[in-house]
Amino acid sequence: MKHAILYKTMFAKDRPFFASLYTGTKVVNVMENEKKEVEPTQENHSGYIKMRKFSFVMLMFFLVFATAGITTFALAFGDEKAVNVGVPERTEFKKLYDTYDELKKDYYKDIDQDKLVNGAINGMIESLDDPYSDYMTKEEAEKFHESISSSFQGIGAEIQEKDGNIVVVSPIKGSPAEKAGIKPNDIILAVDGKSIHGMSATDAVMLIRGKKGTDVTLTVQKAGSDEPTEIKITRDDIPLNTxxxxxxxxxxxxxxxxxxxxxxxxxxxxxxxxxxxxxxxxxxxxxxxxxxxxxxxxxxxxxxxxxxxxxxxxxxxxxxxxxxxxxxxxxxxxxxxxxxxxxxxxxxxxxxxxxxxxxxxxxxxxxxxxxxxxxxxxxDFNDGSNIKFxxxxxxxxxxxxxxxxxxxxxxxAKLPDYANLPYLNPDKELKKEMVSSEVKAAEEMLKAIGLDPGKVDGYFDENTENAVKKFQENNKLSADGILKGESTMDLMEKVREKILQNDTQVKKAVEVLQKEKK
Missing domain, CATH: 3.90.226.10 (2-enoyl-CoA Hydratase; Chain A, domain 1)
Incomplete structure (x- = not known):
């Protein structure tokens, strides 16, 4: 989901897109989310704003596509008169039409006409080299509009495309993404094993979003780390109580x-x-x-x-x-x-x-x-597809x-160092004699919640095992000294609670506020 500031506009629906889009006015959105309006003339935002919507630019844009639509119809069905009925010939599109004709005539297999047109529009938008401009097919647009409503189903994270990568802007508070440790600037490398490098944010959202209760596995490169991590997240309802x-x-x-x-x-x-x-x-x-x-x-x-x-x-x-x-x-x-x-x-x-x-x-x-x-x-176009630019x-x-x-x-003001610890995959077993960066992260988590894992060096020794057993006993878990499944999830949740209890940024904001009061 990219975030975008959206104006009310012709054919538009209200709101950015979560997984998504996020920032707009009423156009009926993060990780991962608004009603039909008329053309973009002046608008008064409930007494707060009067703003022109660059109507000339939008009119020209509409005329370009109206012209393209009529001409394409004529080319497809052979009605030459249609080209000249009420709309002047647009010579700048001749190359596009010639390409369409050549493919339609001589390509070695049957061509999906809608796919060709969608591809042409998508290529036009992509040539802008703007991560916040996008073309969405009917199916993608439906997800877009769903994501900017009062709730949606998914993991709850906003993403954007940046330099060919899908980068997390922010998880939604309380969402499955946040609980799984997804953080700003994390790079999502793959979804359920499928690489999404070079994919648009809209296409990535289509893979990540899904029905409540279903799982999605993200391969994530955490900010500041060179090692990818697999994170399994169970999708859920994402209410937008803001x-x-x-x-x-x-x-x-x-x-x-x-x-x-x-x-x-x-x-x-x-x-x-x-x-x-x-x-x-x-x-x-x-x-x-x-x-x-x-x-x-x-x-x-x-x-x-x-x-x-x-x-x-x-x-x-x-x-x-x-x-x-x-x-x-x-x-x-x-x-x-x-x-x-x-x-x-x-x-x-x-x-x-x-x-x-x-x-x-x-x-x-x-x-x-x-x-x-x-x-x-x-x-929105009449067929339900959508452009955002x-x-x-x-x-x-x-x-x-x-x-x-x-x-x-x-x-x-920064949060404590343990607020930036990487996510631990609960499906992966961490036990005695293992050496890894995940073990080091687990040791730091244990230390953050007041347990003594010994030297924090990434080696799962006897001290680490004893600290894990103590944690498991305190939380009524099977005390086998192995971090996996429920033990791993509970450990990360305790660290999360610790961050909330020791929110150094809130404390600093209150301190600054009290100085203002004086």
């Missing part, structure tokens, strides 16, 4: 936004109202691992924090013309705020982070964000283009 709130100590509320979906603004309003009832005195907005979502949602949410008249973002077309979107009046959050970002924060989450940082002086805490600074439009850049209030660069936090 806002999670909790009250911490001293009246500090933490609100996590996992993506910018159709209902995120309303979910956030409800969460903030609940936190205010509980006496909220400060607020941490957590955008970590947030791959983006709908542009209109990012604008509405930014408006809660950015003073009236201050810029939220700018959108620049290919001619350099900029549309400036400023905050309007309405309810504003008036308690001290800090915002958490990391390498999985992309697209719409970066729009929000840049807006509150540059226009509301709200501090950003954590790690540099992903760096996605383009805007996409998605449109980049139409503009988005810039921060100060006019910065963060594409591929990301946003640096005001205060850097």
């Amino acid at each position: 806002v999670n709130a909790e009250m911490m100590d001293n009246g500090i509320a933490k609100v996590q936004i996992t993506s910018f979906s159709e209902n995120t603004y309303k979910e956030l309003q409800d969460a903030l109202a609940d936190m205010e009832k509980q006496g909220m005195k400060g607020l941490v907005i957590d955008l970590r691992q947030n791959p983006g979502g709908l542009l209109d949602q990012a604008i509405k949410i930014s408006n809660l924090f950015v003073p009236e008249g201050k810029l939220i973002l700018q959108v620049e077309d290919r001619n350099g013309k900029r549309e400036k979107i400023a905050a309007e009046g309405g309810k504003k959050i008036d308690v001290p705020v800090s915002v958490l970002i990391d390498g999985g924060s992309a697209s719409a989450s970066e729009i929000f982070a840049a807006a509150v940082s540059q226009s509301a002086n709200i501090p950003l805490v954590g790690e540099k964000s992903f760096g996605k600074g383009t805007v996409q439009t998605a449109s 980049t139409t503009a850049k988005w810039l921060t209030p100060n006019g910065d283009w963060i594409h591929t660069k990301g946003i640096k936090p005001d205060v850097e």
Whole structure:
């Protein structure tokens, strides 16, 4: 799933795509996800935004395909008059038509006409060399629209194609992908043993997604590692409940936004109202691992924090013309705020982070964000297929283009080292006398949860065996000193719980917030 900022557009459906797409406005999305609209004229995002949709460009694009469609019909069925009825001849397509005719006439076996046309369109889009532009067949488009609805079935990770590789942008919080240890910048090399190198993100999504309860095995090259790892994941329902709130100590509320979906603004309003009832005195907005979502949602949410008249973002077309979107009046959050970002924060989450940082002086805490600074439009054809392509850049209030660069936090903070340990394959047995990088990772996990595996060196010695037995006894497992299956899964889950208990980035965000209060 790539993430993309999607405008409402003709024939379009609402939202990015998870496994997926993620970042758009209402066009009816990560690992792995919005309603029919009319043509892209000016739109008012619920009182927050008026934006031109580059109607001339879209009209020309539509005419190109209308012309191609009529001419192809004539070539296929021999009605020469059809070529000249109401549409001028497009000489730039002569080479394309000649190629079609030659193949249709002399290719050594029968040709699937739809496959030829789809291939031509796909080649046109691929020639843009833009990972955020894509052509989807009817089947792929159905998955795309499903992934941008309120829920879908899969593993819950957003991916993108980068330099021929399928790279994870971010797993969805609580998803099977996150629980299996999938992290930003992991490279997926194969799906169920089939190499996906050189494949588009859409094609990769088609392989990875599937029905709840079914398994998929990913061959993954973890970030910073040269050794591939096989990870079996059981697909599940991926609900897009995008806002999670909790009250911490001293009246500090933490609100996590996992993506910018159709209902995120309303979910956030409800969460903030609940936190205010509980006496909220400060607020941490957590955008970590947030791959983006709908542009209109990012604008509405930014408006809660950015003073009236201050810029939220700018959108620049290919001619350099900029549309400036400023905050309007309405309810504003008036308690001290800090915002958490990391390498999985992309697209719409970066729009929000840049807006509150540059226009509301709200501090950003954590790690540099992903760096996605383009805007996409998605449109359906009558046969159900779909194209998604980049139409503009988005810039921060100060006019910065963060594409591929990301946003640096005001205060850097990292998670503990054990938060970056690799996934352990539960189907693989780790036992005494073994030497491997997996054994070393297991030793580090045991040490992280307070057990003593001896020297952390990748050698499964007696001390390691005793630590595993102790772990198994503490968790009512068969104490055989061997890590496999349930023992492996439980060990990784305990480490995950430890990370949540010792979230150094949240602690730093609270510390920064308390300084702001003073």
